[in-house]
Amino acid sequence: MSPVLVVAITVVAVLLALLGAAATLVRRRIGLLHVAGTVVLEILLLVQAAIALLALAGGERPAETATFLGYLLGVLLVPVAGLLWARTEPTRWAGGVIVVAGLVVAVMAWRLLQLWEAARG
Amino acid sequence: MGEERAADAGPAAGTGGPGRVLVAVYAVFALAAGARAAVQLSTRFAEAPLAYLLSAVAAVVYVVATVGLARGGRAGRRVAFVAITTELVGVLVVGTLSIVDRAAFPDETVWSVYGRGYGFVPLVLPVLGLLLLRRSAGSATAR
Numbered sequence: 001m002s003p004v005l006v007v008a009i010t011v012v013a014v015l016l017a018l019l020g021a022a023a024t025l026v027r028r029r030i031g032l033l034h035v036a037g038t039v040v041l042e043i044l045l046l047v048q049a050a051i052a053l054l055a056l057a058g059g060e061r062p063a064e065t066a067t068f069l070g071y072l073l074g075v076l077l078v079p080v081a082g083l084l085w086a087r088t089e090p091t092r093w094a095g096g097v098i099v100v101a102g103l104v105v106a107v108m109a110w111r112l113l114q115l116w117e118a119a120r121g
Numbered sequence: 122m123g124e125e126r127a128a129d130a131g132p133a134a135g136t137g138g139p140g141r142v143l144v145a146v147y148a149v150f151a152l153a154a155g156a157r158a159a160v161q162l163s164t165r166f167a168e169a170p171l172a173y174l175l176s177a178v179a180a181v182v183y184v185v186a187t188v189g190l191a192r193g194g195r196a197g198r199r200v201a202f203v204a205i206t207t208e209l210v211g212v213l214v215v216g217t218l219s220i221v222d223r224a225a226f227p228d229e230t231v232w233s234v235y236g237r238g239y240g241f242v243p244l245v246l247p248v249l250g251l252l253l254l255r256r257s258a259g260s261a262t263a264r
Binding site: 089 | 137149160
């Protein structure tokens, strides 16, 4: 778990949420930009999961291992589910779904870091 | 972004439009509450059986509400109405109990202190859900 990666994830997630909000505000459907943002976010999350799993395999332990794993793997589903759910929505509110997904990922990334750092004390 | 303008949600919008955003939030809570309950029940059930069982009930309620809202239609809305009403009662009762009797709730649940751990979203969510249901029910009977 690297704080730099968590910051990168947060920046992309918040940007994606802003793009989603923009689409809703100007009454547009989501576009290629939203898809691209989601893909970038998902790649960063996969990198994070790989790094964390390697560290776990190397014997490092976060504060609550079960909860940590739940967040680590659960967060991978959020951008994918958000995008699929938004893509089938033909109105301006598709952007709203992207907002929810982006904010949830940002919160979950920090919660993960918190659990990881807690073990270092 | 494409040239096409988004269609405004028509009166038939059940789960479309703003409701879709609400379903997304409900899905997040179904996942969060479900995962939390699974961890609590499997790792330390004996510590506070009542609180952890309530956690599990909360998770089930969120899942049912999510499915009901997502499916829409008359049956979906009815299921969602029951689930969301249960949710509202649950967050009020558990929220109050967790303040009055702290010993019974040693660990945070989704509904502890009216959902403080989740930015009080669990308290606002059922209200929004019921408003949405009332709106879509109104437009359904008007047709």
